[in-house]
Amino acid sequence: MFSTQTYDVAIVGGGMVGLATAIGLAMEELRVVVIDAGETEAVSGDARLRVSAINKASQRLLTHLGAWAYVDESRIGPYQKMAVWDKDGLGKIGFDAHSISEQTLGSIVENDNIAYGLATRVAELNEITHLENRRLDKIAFGEREAWLTLDNGDNLAAALVIGADGAHSWVREQCKIPMTFWDYGHHAIVASIRTELPHNDTARQVFLSEGPLAFLPLFEPDLCSIVWSVPPTKAQSLLDGDITEFERSLTAAFDGKLGMCKLASERQAFPLRMRYARHFARHRLVLVGDAAHTIHPLAGQGVNLGFLDAAATIETLVELKRKGKDIGDYANLRPLERWRKADALEMIAAMEGFKRLFDGSNPIKKAVRDIGLNLVDNFSPVKTLFMQQAMGNKSRLPTLCK
The missing domain is CATH 3.50.50.60 (FAD/NAD(P)-binding domain)
Structure with missing residues (x-):
């Protein structure tokens, strides 16, 4: 029994x-x-x-x-600010925790x-x-x-x-x-990135014509996690391509906001x-x-x-x-x-x-x-x-x- x-x-x-x-x-x-x-x-x-x-x-x-x-x-990477902008336009918005008497967002x-x-x-x-x-x-x-x-x-x-x-x-x-369910027709590329400039506890997101790219501040001043939303074919080429080319493409896509980007991990992609x-x-x-x-x-x-x-x-x-x-x-x-x-x-x-x-x-x-x-x-x-x-x-x- x-x-x-x-x-x-x-x-x-x-x-x-x-x-x-x-x-x-x-x-x-x-x-x-x-x-x-x-x-x-x-x-x-x-x-x-x-x-x-x-x-x-x-x-x-x-x-x-x-x-x-x-x-x-x-x-833990606390962030006090958020910055969002349109890559090919004039639209932008910024948020600051201190403006509403908060330490972090x-x-x-x-x-x-x-x-x-x-x-x-x-x-x-x-x-x-x-x-x-x-x-x-x-x-x-x-x-x-x-x-x-x-x-x-x-x-x-x-x-x-x-x-x-x-x-x-x-x-x-x-x-x-x-x-x-529905397929967004995009893959999200995730990776850890070392940046030339410090992230200053700011979460950043730029809207590109083919999808958003986010830089999320991690626990070191020059370390960010990225989430890059791109069509599947572009995702594959970014994963398969040369590391230096990936870093150049990423820096350009992000308008060089944090200077040159260096890959600090493997690259992974998953369908959205x-x-x-x-x-x-x-x-x-x-x-x-x-x-x-x-x-x-x-x-x-x-x-x-x-x-x-x-x-x-x-x-x-x-x-x-x-x-x-x-x-x-x-x-x-x-x-x-x-x-x-x-x-x-x-x-x-x-x-x-x-x-x-x-x-x-x-x-x-x-x-x-x-x-x-x-x-x-x-x-x-x-x-x-x-x-x-x-x-x-x-x-x-x-x-x-x-």
Whole structure:
């Protein structure tokens, strides 16, 4: 007879969003198991390629969860300013945290650094069982609980399963949840870059005719992470080409704003796609983070949207538990689903609007862009609103993000 371990919540996926959700639930005395296909290690040495622009709302969440204290502070790149301009036009806009009495607008942090901080906090909580290097083999949903079988044959049961297993979610596919998606027709090239001039804690983005290029300030004065959105054929030629030629092309594309650029890492590219699950919740199931939605990296908001999912899920489940309600009953999860779908759609629409406005070199669009950017740059109330949005301060925030 096989024994079955029973939990309140089983989280599939041990990335940033999955671990954050686990911590928040465990702090409210829910018993949680995290099924993690990998393992988390401390970061050291050269900068990792995958980074996130962590806004204030996400930082507040990580602080409330007790995880921010374990993120390696020496590898955080806080940014006080943002500069955005149109390569072939006159439009530009600048943001400064000090203009709204803030020290920073956010921080550029390696994903692995955040994950390590979260995993360190997870290890402190007895209510969390963190199963590393484990995958799910089977999943089934019953009236009162969900049953999960691991790749080593172990059996688990939980009142609720949370799918936090990324854009190619196994959980979502097993549950046959359809996706709405479209291909942006671009690839994002990511790399670490040494610059001739210091970045001065400023996040910069230039809109080129073929896509945006962002320079995100990392933890050393002359080190930036780039995200360069280009058509697939151009991406391949930039990846395959000579390093010196890549550096010249990058410096020219960026208007030489930081002087000569030198490659400080390998170059990687990945296709840009918007994905949106038709259902964020079902009976005994909730999807969070990239398992539910992926957006254009235009403003680096993907992980912040995922952390909002985590915080909203924690808030909802804790309230259901407090009221003695079934945390896995779909009727009880519907308000959470509506909340998260509305936030995701708002972000997807905003990113799509920006992308379309800045796409190509149509002279009418260029004129609209230039006028719009300069108007916002010179009109303080709208500019302040943009900064508050960039920091993640919006009308309906989960309690943990306030």
